[in-house]
Amino acid sequence: SYELTQPPSVSVSPGQTARITCSGDALPRKYAYWYQQKSGQAPVLVIYEDRKRPSGIPERFSGSSSGTMATLTISGAQVEDEADYYCYSIDSSGSRGVFGGGTKLTVL
Amino acid sequence: EEQLVESGGGLVQPGGSLRLSCAVSGFTFSRDWMSWVRQAPGKGLEWVAIINQDGSEKYYVDSVKGRFTISRDNAKNSLHLQMNSLRAEEEAIYYCARVLINYYDSSGWEGYFDYWGQGTLVTVSS
Numbered sequence A: 001s002y003e004l005t006q007p008p009s010v011s012v013s014p015g016q017t018a019r020i021t022c023s024g025d026a027l028p029r030k031y032a033y034w035y036q037q038k039s040g041q042a043p044v045l046v047i048y049e050d051r052k053r054p055s056g057i058p059e060r061f062s063g064s065s066s067g068t069m070a071t072l073t074i075s076g077a078q079v080e081d082e083a084d085y086y087c088y089s090i091d092s093s094g095s096r097g098v099f100g101g102g103t104k105l106t107v108l
Numbered sequence B: 001e002e003q004l005v006e007s008g009g010g011l012v013q014p015g016g017s018l019r020l021s022c023a024v025s026g027f028t029f030s031r032d033w034m035s036w037v038r039q040a041p042g043k044g045l046e047w048v049a050i051i052n053q054d055g056s057e058k059y060y061v062d063s064v065k066g067r068f069t070i071s072r073d074n075a076k077n078s079l080h081l082q083m084n085s086l087r088a089e090e091e092a093i094y095y096c097a098r099v100l101i102n103y104y105d106s107s108g109w110e111g112y113f114d115y116w117g118q119g120t121l122v123t124v125s126s
Helices: none
Strands: A009-012 A018-023 A033-037 A044-047 A061-066 A069-074 A083-090 A097-099 A103-107 B003-007 B010-012 B018-025 B033-039 B045-051 B058-060 B068-073 B078-083 B092-105 B108-116 B120-124
Touching: A009 A018, A018 A083, A018 A103, A044 A061, A044 B108, A069 A083, A083 B045, A083 B108, A097 B045, B003 B092, B018 B033, B018 B092, B018 B120, B033 B068, B033 B078, B033 B108, B045 B068, B045 B078, B045 B092, B058 B068, B078 B092
Parallel strands: A009 A103, B010 B120
Antiparallel strands: A018 A069, A033 A044, A033 A083, A061 A069, A083 A097, A083 A103, B003 B018, B018 B078, B033 B045, B033 B092, B045 B058, B068 B078, B092 B108, B092 B120
């Protein structure tokens, strides 16, 4: 079955740039999406279609994708950005949604 | 304001059944694809199932095929997930979510989730 691979954890100091990667064989042909989930809350969409930012999401959140890897970048990470981040995409058959395993971002 | 409110979770024995519901308001339910996503305690998100606007197209993660059924009632703005033969490893918070579809054709579908409910907890234990 199709998998999206993320690092389990990323740690940065406040004000630094955090980069979270997501690798998958179908990403050259399928969009990547990114969700932020804070403890005890439902996920929130922060990036869609590789690089687009929904309204209300701070500009410090950006996305990119090249080949089999998509990247979520948080420029100038803030303490309130501490959360689990999940990438999401569709498998190559176009019939199943798939989430990455999630990355715990620590900002301290 | 868009609202999705799940219900129907609870304690069920392994092998048992449960029917989840999601009541929707604040957007035109009948125009949108809808989905269920689950999250086991302390684990990551897992996509479970998706349904198109009129219920004629349904897709499932392989692990639930033949046991779970997604359905909808557009007259009542509600989404459902019938879960049979539940397993201990399916204990999770089950979220319903609205799907924004990028495309759907003979090659499949691509979409993502913009609005989510707060989830309902399903506990599978004897």
